[in-house]
Amino acid sequence: MNVYVVDDNTEFTDVITQMLCETGYPAKGFNRGMDLLRHADPTSSDVLILDVHMPDKNGIALLKELSSFSIKPCVILLSGYDKSILNSASTFAQSLDFNVIGTLSKPFTRRVLLNMLEFASQGKVGEEKDNVAKVNPIDVEEAIEHNQLDIFYQPQVNLRDGVVTSYECLLRWHHPELGLLSAHQFMLADLPDITKLRLSLWVLDRIAEDAESLSELPHFKSISINVSASSLVTPEYQFRFNSLIAGKLIAPNQITLELIEREFLEGNQDVLDILVNLRIKGVGLSLDDFGTGYSSLSLFHTLPFSELKVDKSFTKTMLSNAQSLNIVRSCIDLAKRMELKVIAEGVESHEIYEHLQHEWCDSAQGFYIAKPMPLETLMSWNANFNHQIYN
Missing domain, CATH: 3.20.20.450 (EAL domain)
Structure with missing residues (x-):
């Protein structure tokens, strides 16, 4: 299961990416949303770990851009700010048809993140998701x-x-x-x-x-x-x-x-x-x-x-x-x-x-x-x- 990490804190991104690779999750880190769009194919990622607050293109703006892709990764949203913003961002992501594995307020423990990834790897995220049919x-x-x-x-x-x-x-x-x-x-x-x-x-x-x-x-x-x-x-x-x-x-x-x-x-x-x-x-x-x-x-x-x-x-x-x-x-x-x-x-x-x-x-x-x-x-x-x- 491939994981992309997008966070404007370089040290944080490097630590998380290294930890994921060491625990068996191939991961790549990006410090800006634009870097992800320019240098990687978002559809090749199974899980996107995304910071909501970033300077040039915040997490919400990046999700809006990724929503046009036919294949969307599952999402874990991060923030060090108000939890209510994080919860609203999760609701917004789901409205764009992203499967949101969960939200994490910084700082968080390694175990919590790995539990979320394990949940996703077992195929449990969105298993009851409905495709709405247009009928009259x-x-x-x-x-x-x-x-x-x-x-x-x-x-x-x-x-x-x-x-x-x-x-x-x-x-x-x-x-x-x-x-x-x-x-x-x-x-x-x-x-x-x-x-x-x-x-x-x-x-x-x-x-x-x-x-x-x-x-x-x-x-x-x-x-x-x-x-x-x-x-x-x-x-x-x-x-x-x-x-x-x-x-x-x-x-x-x-x-x-x-x-x-x-x-x-x-x-x-x-x-x-x-x-x-x-x-x-x-x-x-x-x-x-x-x-x-x-x-x-x-x-x-x-x-x-x-x-x-x-x-x-x-x-x-x-x-x-x-x-x-x-x-x-x-x-x-x-x-x-x-x-x-x-x-x-x-x-x-x-x-x-x-x-x-x-x-x-x-x-x-x-x-x-x-x-x-x-x-x-x-x-x-x-x-x-x-x-x-x-x-």
């Missing part, structure tokens, strides 16, 4: 008509004992040209409300078909279903949801509806009425992707949520970004004080899993535990699952 509502309607949709299930486990507590139902599209697409990849959030409703109704119908198999899973407890506020308030969705629980294979208290935070910016009395009645029936309500929208504590005061999900963008970077770690801790603390269950998404390593245990997070979900899988695979996975591995 007509394409989605045709996918429904031609049976191209599917439900994948991703387990959630209790961080105290490693036992599976729930399965999140995730929409997938077997696109004839683009392959398997997640809901994020075909921009579900940006589709018209009528198309979202059609998809939401399809999901409920499919879960009804899978209900018998799900209920037969050993120690089956619950499922989580994503739904938009615009779909939830429609009579069609309420009728279909009531039909699902009327089937008695899955009880109301075995279902959690996940709703996205940003959809509650404006007060909606219809939504409040429906949510209260769902909670009275025993249905769980989860505030999904918490912290990524325009957070308002009034949501917890006015809406009867039973669960909070920490967004994966914070969980995945909590060990390499102090600000992400503080946000995760704050979310867990808030949930505990509000007597809500808290689930962390994006758990991709044993280290993150273990750290969340120490932070007293309730449950975890992510690739370290299991990737989303179709029902047939889930049945086999569940039969072979050993919760003691995670305990």
